[in-house]
Amino acid sequence: MFPSRPQARAGARALGWLSIAIGAAQLLAPQRVARAAGVPDRTLAVRGSGVREIATGVALLNSERPTTWMWARVAGDVLDATLLARALRSEGSATTKAALLAVGALALADLMLARRLSQPAPIAPMDYKRRSGFPMATQQMRGIARSDFAVPADMRVPAALRPWSSDAARAARSDAAA
Amino acid sequence: MRALRWHGKHDIRCERVPDPAIEDGRDAIVKVSSCAICGSDLHLFAGFMPGMKPGDIIGHEFMGEVVDVGTDNKALRVGDRVVVPFTITCGECDQCRRGFFSACERSNRNSALADQVFGHAGAGLYGYTHLAGGYAGGQAEYVRVPFADSGPIKVPDSLTDEQVLFLGDVFPTGWQAALQCDIEPNDTVAVWGAGAVGQFAIRSAVLLGARKVIAIDRVPERLDMAEAGGAVAINFDEESVLDRLAELTRGRGPEKCIDAVGMEAHVTRSIDSMLDRAKQALQLETDRPHVLREMIYVCRPGGVLSVPGVYAGMVDKLPMGALMNKGLTLRTGQTHVSRWTHDLLGRIEQGQIDPSFVVTHTVSLEDGPQMYRTFRDKQDGCIKVVMKPNGH
Numbered sequence: 263m264f265p266s267r268p269q270a271r272a273g274a275r276a277l278g279w280l281s282i283a284i285g286a287a288q289l290l291a292p293q294r295v296a297r298a299a300g301v302p303d304r305t306l307a308v309r310g311s312g313v314r315e316i317a318t319g320v321a322l323l324n325s326e327r328p329t330t331w332m333w334a335r336v337a338g339d340v341l342d343a344t345l346l347a348r349a350l351r352s353e354g355s356a357t358t359k360a361a362l363l364a365v366g367a368l369a370l371a372d373l374m375l376a377r378r379l380s381q382p383a384p385i386a387p388m389d390y391k392r393r394s395g396f397p398m399a400t401q402q403m404r405g406i407a408r409s410d411f412a413v414p415a416d417m418r419v420p421a422a423l424r425p426w427s428s429d430a431a432r433a434a435r436s437d438a439a440a
Numbered sequence: 441m442r443a444l445r446w447h448g449k450h451d452i453r454c455e456r457v458p459d460p461a462i463e464d465g466r467d468a469i470v471k472v473s474s475c476a477i478c479g480s481d482l483h484l485f486a487g488f489m490p491g492m493k494p495g496d497i498i499g500h501e502f503m504g505e506v507v508d509v510g511t512d513n514k515a516l517r518v519g520d521r522v523v524v525p526f527t528i529t530c531g532e533c534d535q536c537r538r539g540f541f542s543a544c545e546r547s548n549r550n551s552a553l554a555d556q557v558f559g560h561a562g563a564g565l566y567g568y569t570h571l572a573g574g575y576a577g578g579q580a581e582y583v584r585v586p587f588a589d590s591g592p593i594k595v596p597d598s599l600t601d602e603q604v605l606f607l608g609d610v611f612p613t614g615w616q617a618a619l620q621c622d623i624e625p626n627d628t629v630a631v632w633g634a635g636a637v638g639q640f641a642i643r644s645a646v647l648l649g650a651r652k653v654i655a656i657d658r659v660p661e662r663l664d665m666a667e668a669g670g671a672v673a674i675n676f677d678e679e680s681v682l683d684r685l686a687e688l689t690r691g692r693g694p695e696k697c698i699d700a701v702g703m704e705a706h707v708t709r710s711i712d713s714m715l716d717r718a719k720q721a722l723q724l725e726t727d728r729p730h731v732l733r734e735m736i737y738v739c740r741p742g743g744v745l746s747v748p749g750v751y752a753g754m755v756d757k758l759p760m761g762a763l764m765n766k767g768l769t770l771r772t773g774q775t776h777v778s779r780w781t782h783d784l785l786g787r788i789e790q791g792q793i794d795p796s797f798v799v800t801h802t803v804s805l806e807d808g809p810q811m812y813r814t815f816r817d818k819q820d821g822c823i824k825v826v827m828k829p830n831g832h
Contacts, residue, residue: 388800388821390665395643395797400670405625405649406792411783413648414539418622419744419769425624 270378274328281319288312300357301349332376339369443497443580444808449487452809460584465512468588474601475502475578477825479635480750491569499579500526500566501609515589522592525777526609528564531590542774548573581829593781602796612780613748614640620746620771621696628652632731633700634662636824641698646670661821693740702749703727729755741766798824805829
């Protein structure tokens with residue numbers, strides 16, 4: 263299945279680094295980023311988005327379970343796309359359109375990886391057919407303990423109650439007769 | 441130190457608690473290298489066992505290194521590697537001297553409470569309710585071992601933890617279950633439950649010479665492991681236990697039957713097991729004895745029923761008529777561990793059996809709470825969980 267789980271995890275790590283790069287740009291040069299995206303210069307909002315991107319990126323790179331953070335990226339993409347769509351409606355520049363398409367493409371990639379990582383890992387069937395614990399075939403182990411172990415008397419059926427044909431029962435009857 | 445503590449039904453937590461200390465001259469403190477989750481721990485997890493208090497440290501299968509010894513303990517030294525039996529035994533009372541270690545008359549410090557419930561108390565147990573003495577359990581980094589000059593078994597460094605850990609409970613439990621059957625060479629032994637105790641009961645029955653051993657369960661990987669140990673498998677989800685046993689014994693029934701399931705018998709399509717579950721929900725019955733009923737029904741007249749499976753309280757609708765009229769012998773009991781460990785250790789050292797076959801999961805103590813769920817739900821092929829509180 264494409265992508266495989268290892269490929270999805272590698273993709274998540276790559277997007278983590280991308281998040282950190284984008285977030286750093288938003289944090290350090292918010293006006294330039296706003297111009298490149300064709301949106302109004304709102305420094306605080308762009309920096310806030312930068313913090314979000316960096317936090318998500320760091321979490322993706324450090325978490326043993328990146329699925330949650332991939333879905334966080336998807337949510338961030340939806341927010342970004344909403345803001346870009348609003349800007350496109352009010353000002354309608356080609357730059358904004360291009361930015362919206364880029365965010366859309368990233369959102370698709372994020373969604374694909376998040377869904378793949380959300381699928382449970384297949385469990386290989388357990389094979390315990392060779393786990394005997396014995397050094398030889400069980401047929402060869404049968405009765406080995408009888409040669410060196412006497413079942414204690416308090417766990418044995420009393421001799422007189424043993425199967426009539428058993429040696430012990432015959433002996434008990436002989437004793438009783440004597 | 442860290443330890444697994446019971447906080448209520450389905451609520452086990454790994455938390456920091458004070459380290460144990462010597463309280464009596466016969467005590468020892470053991471640094472736990474390996475411990476295990478037992479099937480009977482699941483009864484605590486499910487909230488079925490009375491006498492637990494929030495915060496109790498659980499676990500009764502453990503081993504490790506002696507790190508402190510009381511002044512009166514001449515049997516152990518710091519540095520000794522020991523496996524600790526799940527029953528606490530003084531070694532001196534009348535019951536211990538008779539070999540009935542699980543009935544020790546001195547080790548249960550809450551015996552007055554247990555007397556009210558059971559008539560007469562049994563031995564103290566690690567991490568298994570205040571009815572059994574309220575002792576801190578072994579799913580922890582350190583444990584105080586009372587009467588440590590009586591119970592713990594020294595084990596050689598040449599054997600791994602996984603080879604000897606089960607000398608403290610499930611291996612001698614399976615062994616005693618088979619011994620209680622008094623197996624004759626022509627016997628068919630049927631074992632209900634292919635968890636760890638059932639697996640050791642199967643192999644014990646083979647070693648003691650049973651002609652045929654049958655394992656009854658519904659989990660495929662447990663039945664695979666049972667077949668590896670020499671049993672014929674019956675999956676009760678796929679076929680009728682009664683019909684198949686009749687087929688395997690030419691209609692006569694198995695001579696010896698072992699209940700390695702106990703009070704939480706799985707609810708099957710049988711009416712009696714469904715009623716048990718309903719009655720339990722309404723608190724009209726504490727235990728689910730479906731396996732006991734089935735054993736009584738199928739056992740060959742004159743046969744023996746051996747019950748290592750743990751029960752806690754009252755059962756309903758037990759076919760006493762069948763039990764009596766068929767002349768069946770019923771042998772039960774918690775394991776007299778110290779009675780068997782010397783012999784079983786010898787068999788491990790000779791290579792007759794390697795108990796590590798039963799280990800399916802090895803985790804850290806922190807993963808213990810999650811493993812209780814995995815073990816309970818029989819997920820991921822889980823049969824026996826070993827935890828490493830101190831790493832490795």
